[in-house]
Amino acid sequence: MPPVEHLYIHIPFCPKLCPYCCFYVEEGSRNKNTAFVEAVLTELDTHMERRPVVPRTIYLGGGTPTALLTDQLELLFTGLRARLPLDHLVEWTMEANPATVRAEKASLIRQAGVTRISLGVQSWDDATLKTLGRVHSSKQAHSTFDILRSVDFPAINVDLMFSVPGQSLEQWESDLATTIRLDPNHVSAYCLTYEEDTEYFRKLTSGKFVQNEAHDASLFESTMDRLGAAGYRQYEISNHARPGFESRHNLACWEGKEYLGLGPSAFSTLSGNRIQNICDTAGYVARIKSGASPEATCETLDAATLLKERIAFGLRKDSGVPEDLLGNWRTEAAHLEEIGLLERRDGSVVLTRRGRMLADAVGEAFM
Numbered sequence: 001m002p003p004v005e006h007l008y009i010h011i012p013f014c015p016k017l018c019p020y021c022c023f024y025v026e027e028g029s030r031n032k033n034t035a036f037v038e039a040v041l042t043e044l045d046t047h048m049e050r051r052p053v054v055p056r057t058i059y060l061g062g063g064t065p066t067a068l069l070t071d072q073l074e075l076l077f078t079g080l081r082a083r084l085p086l087d088h089l090v091e092w093t094m095e096a097n098p099a100t101v102r103a104e105k106a107s108l109i110r111q112a113g114v115t116r117i118s119l120g121v122q123s124w125d126d127a128t129l130k131t132l133g134r135v136h137s138s139k140q141a142h143s144t145f146d147i148l149r150s151v152d153f154p155a156i157n158v159d160l161m162f163s164v165p166g167q168s169l170e171q172w173e174s175d176l177a178t179t180i181r182l183d184p185n186h187v188s189a190y191c192l193t194y195e196e197d198t199e200y201f202r203k204l205t206s207g208k209f210v211q212n213e214a215h216d217a218s219l220f221e222s223t224m225d226r227l228g229a230a231g232y233r234q235y236e237i238s239n240h241a242r243p244g245f246e247s248r249h250n251l252a253c254w255e256g257k258e259y260l261g262l263g264p265s266a267f268s269t270l271s272g273n274r275i276q277n278i279c280d281t282a283g284y285v286a287r288i289k290s291g292a293s294p295e296a297t298c299e300t301l302d303a304a305t306l307l308k309e310r311i312a313f314g315l316r317k318d319s320g321v322p323e324d325l326l327g328n329w330r331t332e333a334a335h336l337e338e339i340g341l342l343e344r345r346d347g348s349v350v351l352t353r354r355g356r357m358l359a360d361a362v363g364e365a366f367m
């Protein structure tokens, strides 16, 4: 079997749980220990006994990987470097929360080989950060950004969120202007999603929060206009990059390439199967320690499902979907073209500007 080329590691720890977040995460240090890091490395060993892992991309996500303490990070990096051949590695990303990175930790991460930091700023406005329940202030985000710059990460992404309750167009445009002035080479700008089973979702359903589609659309339009004018290409609905700084890991996942996910709740797509590990950190560590599998579910992806996913993810990218992949969906595509949501370009179908604003609905037409 060919080697697995894309590796994701889920670090489920956060300094504080955000009221809108639906990722599998936990607050505090109960399970944040050496045993957790050792379990992740053991899980990697088990996979490598069955199939080589020669990463082109590594993504440490979460949760908040920078929430790990310095000695835990050292153990993780040393363990990964001892196990993985890194001569084909083109991108090593790590997600960071501004409240959890000091200069010493930033240099350690850079020296370990991480090439790309994704900083969860969300907003440079203290009132918006308060609404989002973030642990960091705008001042802290600025100083963390400066620290990351000073240790020379080749690529820095800034995560932002818009359509936050109470956020005006002016506040959002000021967030965009500040980001552009700081000049990261990648910006992820996410429209707030009300995920089921979160405090935000409950506030929406109880009427405490109200959505306004027209307002959300104006914020999204402004995002495209401002970042586009500043030289960022919207290569995916929520992702904007300077040329050459697109996230190769995320592109590989969206293009349906195989990836191995380690850690609690992590997904893998391997040999036509979508596997998910258990969403329970202590249970994950216990299973690994006892030699049991941490897998909770395994779904076989048939050709039709793989194709649907390729079309849905493909349409979110600016390169779109090659027309010859459309098969039975040609009629849907023609209809969406007629109503101005899709257009043909160089043998592919791509979202129009209006289509980008309704991307989720367009994707669903192919499901």
Ligand SMILES: C[S@@+](CC[C@H](N)C(=O)[O-])C[C@H]1O[C@@H](n2cnc3c(N)ncnc32)[C@H](O)[C@@H]1O
Binding pocket: 014, 020, 021, 022, 023, 061, 062, 063, 064, 095, 096, 097, 098, 119, 120, 121, 122, 159, 160, 161, 190, 191, 192, 193, 194, 195
């Ligand atoms: C998995 S989080 C990791 C980053 C880090 N934990 C943090 O929050 O700073 C990745 C990003 O997803 C985005 N995100 C999380 N929940 C979201 C939601 N409900 N709607 C939109 N974006 C969300 C945020 O921008 C966040 O930075």
Ligand code: SF4
Binding pocket: 013, 014, 015, 016, 017, 018, 021, 022, 023, 025, 062, 063, 064, 097, 120
């Ligand atoms: S810090 Fe990031 S991963 Fe953690 S709860 Fe907040 S949004 Fe979710």
